[in-house]
Amino acid sequence: MLYESIADLVGNTPLVRLRTGIPENGLRAYVKLEYNNPTGSVKDRMAYFVIKNALDKGELKKGDTVIDNTSGNTGSAVAMFASVFGLKSIITTPKKTSQEKIDLIRSYGAEIIITPTEASHDDPEGCYMMARNLAKENNYFDINQYDSQANVEAHYNSTGPEIWEQTEGKISHFVCGIGTGGTMSGTSRFLKEQNKDIVIVAVDTEGSVLSDYIKGNELPEPQLYKIEGIGSDALVKALHKEHIDFVYRVSDKDAFIRAREITRAEGIFGGGSSGAVACIMEKVAQDLTADSFMVGMFSDGGIRYLSKCYNDNWMKENGFL
Numbered sequence: 001m002l003y004e005s006i007a008d009l010v011g012n013t014p015l016v017r018l019r020t021g022i023p024e025n026g027l028r029a030y031v032k033l034e035y036n037n038p039t040g041s042v043k044d045r046m047a048y049f050v051i052k053n054a055l056d057k058g059e060l061k062k063g064d065t066v067i068d069n070t071s072g073n074t075g076s077a078v079a080m081f082a083s084v085f086g087l088k089s090i091i092t093t094p095k096k097t098s099q100e101k102i103d104l105i106r107s108y109g110a111e112i113i114i115t116p117t118e119a120s121h122d123d124p125e126g127c128y129m130m131a132r133n134l135a136k137e138n139n140y141f142d143i144n145q146y147d148s149q150a151n152v153e154a155h156y157n158s159t160g161p162e163i164w165e166q167t168e169g170k171i172s173h174f175v176c177g178i179g180t181g182g183t184m185s186g187t188s189r190f191l192k193e194q195n196k197d198i199v200i201v202a203v204d205t206e207g208s209v210l211s212d213y214i215k216g217n218e219l220p221e222p223q224l225y226k227i228e229g230i231g232s233d234a235l236v237k238a239l240h241k242e243h244i245d246f247v248y249r250v251s252d253k254d255a256f257i258r259a260r261e262i263t264r265a266e267g268i269f270g271g272g273s274s275g276a277v278a279c280i281m282e283k284v285a286q287d288l289t290a291d292s293f294m295v296g297m298f299s300d301g302g303i304r305y306l307s308k309c310y311n312d313n314w315m316k317e318n319g320f321l
Contacts, residue, residue: 045154171293188200250275
């Protein structure tokens with residue numbers, strides 16, 4: 001097939017059957033492989049939607065600068081689409097972000113600023129507030145994925161309809177990690193509008209505050225965690241908890257080990273957050289029958305973590321092996 005732009009390749013990612021940890025009772029359990037997007041993650045959907053809309057509305061023009069904070073995947077997507085549309089990009093990211101992600105962001109021509117991992121959400125030295133402050137001071141276009149409702153709309157318009165169509169409307173359970181909340185909120189809102197009985201399951205990480213927020217609990221003091229792409233140390237406006245039926249936490253160790261197991265058993269090369277989603281898919285699957293159709297979101301690929309959860313030395317140094 002012929003395409004006029006790399007942007008034409010965003011979305012339409014495949015569903016592939018997952019077997020590791022899933023009962024052999026006829027249950028259909030599939031994962032949506034978002035690493036088939038141009039820069040290798042689900043964040044391509046959001047970045048393209050937000051930047052293209054801003055250009056169409058005249059809020060951005062060629063030569064302008066876009067900025068956002070990221071755990072890596074959004075940074076790659078923003079940097080790539082900025083280059084495609086003749087824009088400049090600045091990306092802030094914490095030190096814990098894998099070197100593979102940092103190098104990928106730079107390869108698209110973005111300026112990248114590394115911030116302390118331990119900096120809180122409100123700390124001006126942290127990646128979140130640094131991006132917000134630089135945007136205000138320099139009149140940059142601030143994508144602000146954690147609070148942007150365009151982040152939610154991107155998945156309401158693309159991810160949700162794709163899953164509904166691919167499963168021929170038979171999906172019964174949707175399992176998705178939560179970080180910014182955009183993927184979960186937009187996709188689940190669309191799916192619930194088609195069938196209110198679809199069960200929405202959110203996956204958080206130990207150390208994050210999001211699962212307590214969803215459950216209506218008092219927010220705990222956030223703790224550091226190694227996994228990238230899910231979890232948050234503060235509430236985010238792109239997360240609409242009213243669409244979520246259940247939420248579970250997964251430890252760094254369990255997520256990383258499961259990602260490695262799936263890669264070796266099935267050749268599905270997901271990142272650490274994909275391992276977390278798979279852990280909860282297994283948990284949910286224990287109570288399901290052959291009539292159920294579960295879909296999990298694998299947000300990126302393991303190639304971004306060759307120096308981390310796929311590196312035996314790193315895993316041993318961090319007590320995971």
